[in-house]
Amino acid sequence: MLGTYDLLQKSHTILRLYPVIGHFRYLFESIRPEIQQYFVESDINGIPVNREFRALVYQRAKGVRDTRPFGTIFDVYRDGYEWINHSLNPRPVPKEDPRILFGGAGCSRPYAASPVNISAMSFGALSKNAIQALNLGAKLGGFAHNTGEGGVSPYHQEAGGDLIWQIGTGYFGCRSDEGYFDAELFQETACKDVVKMIEIKLSQGAKPGHGGILPAVKLTQEIADIRHVPMGRDVVSPAAHSAFSTPEGLLEFVAELRELSGGKPVGFKLCIGNRTEFLGICKAMLKKGITPDFITVDGGEGGTGAAPIELTNSVGTPLRDGLIFVHSALRGIGLRDQVKIIASGKTFSAFHVLRLLALGADTVNMARSMMFALGCIQSRSCNTDKCPTGIATQDPSRYKALDVELKAKRVARYHASLIENLKELLAACGLETLDQLKPRHINRRVDGTSIKNYAELYPFIACDCLLEGAVVPKQWEDDWQKASATHW
Numbered sequence: 001m002l003g004t005y006d007l008l009q010k011s012h013t014i015l016r017l018y019p020v021i022g023h024f025r026y027l028f029e030s031i032r033p034e035i036q037q038y039f040v041e042s043d044i045n046g047i048p049v050n051r052e053f054r055a056l057v058y059q060r061a062k063g064v065r066d067t068r069p070f071g072t073i074f075d076v077y078r079d080g081y082e083w084i085n086h087s088l089n090p091r092p093v094p095k096e097d098p099r100i101l102f103g104g105a106g107c108s109r110p111y112a113a114s115p116v117n118i119s120a121m122s123f124g125a126l127s128k129n130a131i132q133a134l135n136l137g138a139k140l141g142g143f144a145h146n147t148g149e150g151g152v153s154p155y156h157q158e159a160g161g162d163l164i165w166q167i168g169t170g171y172f173g174c175r176s177d178e179g180y181f182d183a184e185l186f187q188e189t190a191c192k193d194v195v196k197m198i199e200i201k202l203s204q205g206a207k208p209g210h211g212g213i214l215p216a217v218k219l220t221q222e223i224a225d226i227r228h229v230p231m232g233r234d235v236v237s238p239a240a241h242s243a244f245s246t247p248e249g250l251l252e253f254v255a256e257l258r259e260l261s262g263g264k265p266v267g268f269k270l271c272i273g274n275r276t277e278f279l280g281i282c283k284a285m286l287k288k289g290i291t292p293d294f295i296t297v298d299g300g301e302g303g304t305g306a307a308p309i310e311l312t313n314s315v316g317t318p319l320r321d322g323l324i325f326v327h328s329a330l331r332g333i334g335l336r337d338q339v340k341i342i343a344s345g346k347t348f349s350a351f352h353v354l355r356l357l358a359l360g361a362d363t364v365n366m367a368r369s370m371m372f373a374l375g376c377i378q379s380r381s382c383n384t385d386k387c388p389t390g391i392a393t394q395d396p397s398r399y400k401a402l403d404v405e406l407k408a409k410r411v412a413r414y415h416a417s418l419i420e421n422l423k424e425l426l427a428a429c430g431l432e433t434l435d436q437l438k439p440r441h442i443n444r445r446v447d448g449t450s451i452k453n454y455a456e457l458y459p460f461i462a463c464d465c466l467l468e469g470a471v472v473p474k475q476w477e478d479d480w481q482k483a484s485a486t487h488w
C-alpha cells in the first residue's frame with residue numbers, strides 16, 4: 001500500500017523513483033543534524049575541538065573517567081595553538097574553592113560568587129524541567145543561575161539556587177500593561193532573598209542590536225502569563241530599552257534598581273559594538289559618580305535559542321577583543337577595582353575559563369556547556385520546539401523525559417570538576433589565587449615559529465590614563481574624544 005501511495009503521489013520525486021526505501025532518506029535526513037554534529041568537527045582557532053569538548057562535558061557531568069590516553073588531539077605547531085606557562089615550582093592545589101565578591105561602593109548587600117556560573121537562558125527558550133535542573137544544580141554546587149530575560153518563573157525558585165535576575169528590553173516580570181518598566185513589580189521580585197544580583201541586558205553576542213526572540217511555536221499560556229504578552233505571535237522584545245536612552249540614563253537606572261532591590265549588586269550585559277558608545281558609559285560613570293557593580297561582556301560567538309543568521313555570524317565583537325577593551329577602559333578611568341567583569345563565550349574546559357581570567361575577567365558565565373551537562377546533543381532545534389532532549393522545548397511529551405534530579409546532579413558535578421581543574425591549573429602555574437593570573441601566562445603560536453604571550457598580543461592601557469590631565473594613548477584618542485556621556 002505504501003509503495004502504491006509513493007508511486008501515485010507527486011510531491012516527492014525520490015519516493016516516486018524509490019517507493020518504500022525512499023523513506024529511509026527522510027529518516028536519515030531527520031536525524032542528520034545530530035549525526036553531523038557528532039562526526040563533523042567544528043573548530044576553535046582551526047583546531048578540531050567540538051566533539052572533544054562536548055564529550056568532556058558529558059564525562060564530567062556523568063562523573064565518569066575524563067582523562068585522555070595517548071596525548072593531545074591538537075596540532076601544536078599550527079598557528080593559533082594556545083597554551084599556558086607552567087612553573088617549575090608548582091603550588092599545592094588550594095583546598096578552598098575561590099569566591100569573588102560582587103558589590104561596589106554603592107552596594108550594601110554584596111554577593112560572593114563562584115568563578116563559574118550559569119549564563120542567561122530564559123524559561124521559554126528552555127523547558128521548565130531544564131530550568132528546574134539548572135537551578136537545583138546551582139543550589140547543590142553553590143553557584144549562581146542567571147534567569148535570562150524571560151523573568152523569574154516558579155521553576156527558578158523551587159530549589160532555591162542563587163539567582164541573577166536579568167532584565168531585558170521587554171521588562172518581563174517587571175512590566176506594565178503598556179510594556180514599560182514597572183518599579184513596584186521590580187521591587188517585589190528583586191527583594192526576594194533568592195535574587196542575589198540584577199543584570200540589565202543591553203545586548204547579547206548572538207544577536208546584538210536585536211531584541212530577544214521567543215518563537216510563537218514555543219509560547220505557552222503559562223509563559224505568556226509570566227511575560228504579560230499575547231498568545232499566537234513570536235515574542236520579539238524591542239531592540240532598545242525604554243527606561244533610558246543615554247549613557248547617563250543607563251547609570252541612573254542602575255542606581256535606581258540598586259536602591260529598589262535594597263542594595264544588591266546591579267550590572268549590565270553587552271556585546272561590544274561601537275567603542276565610542278562604551279566609552280560614553282565610562283565618561284558617564286566619571287561624571288555621575290555612579291558605577292555598575294559588574295559588566296558582563298558577551299562575545300559575538302555567543303549562543304542563542306533563536307536569532308537571524310546574519311546577526312549570529314557577523315555582528316558583534318568577539319569575546320576576547322571585547323573583554324580586553326572593557327578591562328582596559330575601566331583601568332583607564334581608574335574604576336577597574338570598583339567594577340567586576342563577567343565574560344561569556346564558548347567556554348567548556350577549565351583552560352577556557354583560566355584564559356579569560358588571565359585576560360581580565362573576574363568570573364565566567366556558561367550557557368551551552370551547561371546545556372551539554374543537561375544532555376543537549378546540539379541538534380540545533382531550539383527554535384522549532386522539537387528539541388530531542390527535552391531541554392529547549394515547551395512540548396510536555398518531550399520535556400517530561402528530562403529527569404530533573406539526575407540532570408541537576410550532572411550540572412553540579414560538571415561545575416565542581418571545572419573548579420577543581422581550574423585550581424589544578426592555577427597550582428601548576430605556581431600561583432595561589434585567581435587574581436595572580438596575568439596575560440603573560442597564556443601563549444599563542446601566531447605565525448609559524450613566532451610565539452607571543454597575551455601581554456604582547458593585547459597590551460592593556462595604563463591605569464588612570466583616560467582621566468583629566470593624563471596623556472590618552474594614541475590609539476584611544478579619537479574614540480575617547482568622540483565619546484559622550486549624554487548620547488550614544
Ligand SMILES: Cc1cc2nc3c(=O)[nH]c(=O)nc-3n(C[C@H](O)[C@H](O)[C@H](O)COP(=O)(O)O)c2cc1C
Nearest residue numbers: 119120121148149302303304305345346366367368
Ligand atoms: C538557549 C539559549 C538561550 C539564551 N537566552 C539568553 C537570554 O535570555 N539573555 C541573554 O542575555 N543571553 C541569552 N543567551 C546567551 C547566553 O547567556 C550566553 O551569553 C552566550 O550563549 C555565550 O555563552 P556560551 O558560549 O557559554 O553559550 C542564550 C543562549 C542560549 C544558548
